[in-house]
Amino acid sequence: MKGFIQTLKNIWSLQELRDKIIVTLSLILVYRFASYISLPAINMAEVGNLLDHFQKQGGGKQAAGLLGLLSSFTGGAFSHASIMALGIMPYISASIIVQLMGMAIPYLQKLQKDGESGRKTLNQITRWLTIGVCLVQAPFYLGTITQVFLPYEQFRSAYYIDPQSIAFYVPSVVILVAGSIFAMWLGEKITDKGIGNGISILIMVGILAGLPTAFLQEFTTQTGNGGLGSIMILIEVLFWLVVILLAIVLSVAVRKIPIQYVSRAHATGGSNRNLLQGARQWIPLKVNASGVMPLIFAQALMFVPGLLTKFDDTNTFLAGFKNPFSWQYNVLLVILIIIFSYFYTAITIPVNQMADDLKRNGGLIPKVRPGQETANYLDDILSKITLPGAFFLSIFAILPALVHGGFVQTEGFSHFFGGTSLLIMVGVILDTVQQINTYLLNHHYDGLMQSKLSRTSNL
Incomplete structure (x- = not known):
């Protein structure tokens, strides 16, 4: 135990390492704060009632099978209609696509062998592809939350405007894409200015965010x-x-x-x-x-x-x-x-x-x-x-x-x-x-x- 405490003292005594840890924690707090900001057209308080009602009606297992993975990666932002609902997963999907395409496209294979300059070009390609993935996922996400919750007439007040109108879809898609790009930017900043791999840390934080609530529910049960x-x-x-x-x-x-x-x-x-x-x-x-x-x-x-x-x-x-x-x-x-x-x-x-x-x-x-x-x-x-x-x-x-x-x-x-x-x-x-x-x-x-x-x- 003394050795562990001494290690913590050594970590805190290093100014460079201390600054990196502070930057990492600060950016994580920004990410978690943004995950609680709901889409402008949705009433956040009513969304919580929607989720509780949906789970009581037996939709919990289906939600866990289809949406649980993304929801856990985003710390609940996916299931709470947050501006960060898509989280960092579009960037992960784009990275996987670029990696797999590198097997078949000679240009990408050449970039993989070009060192630092090739890595920067691949990162830029991945960023643009992330926007494309977001533009595909965002409408499907909005369609999912409207199809799941709209049958419950008593919860129509969760939407400030008609959720099936263009006035709802277009601004919401733009905001969801911006939220995902912002999450990607936070992850890259953690990698550059903080400690660890920023993208992975944001995923881990999203997963850990649900642990206290899950443990409390298990303890109560x-x-x-x-x-x-x-x-x-x-x-x-x-x-x-x-x-x-x-x-x-x-x-x-x-x-x-x-x-x-x-x-x-x-x-x-x-x-x-x-x-x-x-x-x-x-x-x-x-x-x-x-x-x-x-x-x-x-x-x-x-x-x-x-x-x-x-x-x-x-x-x-x-x-x-x-x-x-x-x-x-x-x-x-x-x-x-x-x-x-x-x-x-x-x-x-x-x-x-x-x-x-x-x-x-x-x-x-x-x-x-x-x-x-x-x-x-x-x-x-x-x-x-x-x-x-x-x-x-x-x-x-x-x-x-x-x-x-x-x-x-x-x-x-x-x-x-x-x-x-x-x-x-x-x-x-x-x-x-x-x-x-x-x-x-x-x-x-x-x-x-x-x-x-x-x-x-x-x-």
């Missing part, structure tokens, strides 16, 4: 009539901590591939002959190299089976795909995650380029020939470790459904036991802590250099 008591709350918290620990293990687990770098050095003892010397290092191949992307892709496609119920709303089998806690939904989700894990790993881990870089730098894997044989060897290892990685990722994806059917009473709290939310939180926190540790280590090295220079000047 468990300690009320029909609950299992406060001891079950303690068991749930302990189990949640174990799940977080396993998520950390999944995020950092690697398979180390030994490599040997051969270099030439002068032999000592007056001889001019050269000796071959080797420096052994490792290639860390992550067990879950694709991160949460397979889960995001899979959940995005899970919207499609649910939409089929519009053509046949009497089919109970198809209706199960709209409920994220049903067996139909989770079986298909597992299959999609495994497929996308292999797909995304194959397109993001360039084994051929890794083999060429090793050969160019004089590195080799013991007992494996440089070149194509090395690439085949790395691809074979990657294929073997991707399966267990995809399997454990699938377990985390369906864990909310498992715990909700077991001992967790409320749907909201069960979502924090796995899925995209937990893995994103763990990944962002690990990345941010790593950056803070880097600042601390750099300050330590700077201090040593300054002390040496001062001693030298005194001599």
